Amino acid sequence: MYQSDLLAGRTFLVTGGGTGLGRAMAMRYAELGATIAICGRRTAPLEATCADIAAAGGKAHWVSTDVRDMEAVEAAIVELEAKTGPIDGLVNNAAGNFLCASEDLSPGAFDSVVKIVLYGTFNCTQALGKRWIERDTQGAVINIVTTYAWMGSAFVLPSAAAKAGVLAMTRSLAVEWATYGIRLNAIAPGPIPTEGAFSRLMAGGMEKEALARIPAGRFGRPDELADLAVYLMSPAAQWVTGEVVTLDGAEWLKSGQEFSGFTSHPRANVKAVLNSMRPKKK
Ligand code: HXC
């Protein structure tokens, strides 16, 4: 659906780009001609993703860094730009999450997730935003949140609070930095199977329950997220800013709608019950 050189001449940093959804976005961007920079803490997935991009004919560089640490982020960007040239797009994808009853969270647990998601997003956004303002670059940022950024969610409190903060950051900066031509948008995926997310969040029979909550009847796919992330980085999205695009097969709408639970039952049964309630014709 996209021209093969759509992103030629562009350079994007994808945080957490060595695994899961970050990797999918990095690979797709590279396939469409962008030069890719990725970061994360573990070197092995970063190396592997860059090798796969190179094997497919793309250009990618990595650096190991912890997005919680502003100084480390600054150093990483200097190191990456020395290899890639100026970065003009950022995907804040790195995240931490786990299931835990909120009363059992240790200070370190809350701190860890909020620092990765909220501080990490701020650190990378400010480090590149400053450069873009100075260089008069029309940069673009995509923040990967999730639908509970506005709904909230039990048992993932640090993530919910941090993602809500990231959404507020997206909307705040979209207005503040529009004058510099910098765009910020968010993508809110529902469940998309990745090792990182599903190993931490889908214990026991939860995967089946999660699937049953999705009106579209299936989980999302990384390539669907990647194609949306391409659009938001592309020139076609020049006037799209401050937006959050949901990609969840209508999952969150269903959970908030009084009668939407009917969609979990076979439609013929639902119709039979509804019809049985209709007033009889006189
Ligand atoms: C309670 C936990 C815990 C758990 C860790 N902690 N796991 N507490 N339940 N399951 C606590 C530790 O005891 C410690 O607190 C603190 O958290 C930090 O743990 P460390 O292991 O020292 O930290 P670190 O190595 O920095 O690891 C960060 C992490 C880990 C967030 C805990 O899970 C991680 O590296 N995650 C990165 C990848 C990830 O989470 N991917 C999934 C994103 S999916 P104390 O107080 O003892 O020091 C996602 C999807 C959302 O966001 C939407 C789905 C639909």
Ligand code: NAP
């Ligand atoms: P993932 O593979 O675990 O991705 C998280 C990435 O972040 C990893 O590459 C991890 O690498 C990196 N990371 C974590 N802490 C970091 C830190 N301190 N510094 C630098 N990098 C760090 O999980 P995923 O499913 O692809 O998630 C990607 C994004 O999608 C996240 O923002 C997540 O919240 C969002 N999301 C996912 C789903 C889903 O169902 N999969 C749904 C909604 C939203 P290291 O551990 O090596 O650092």
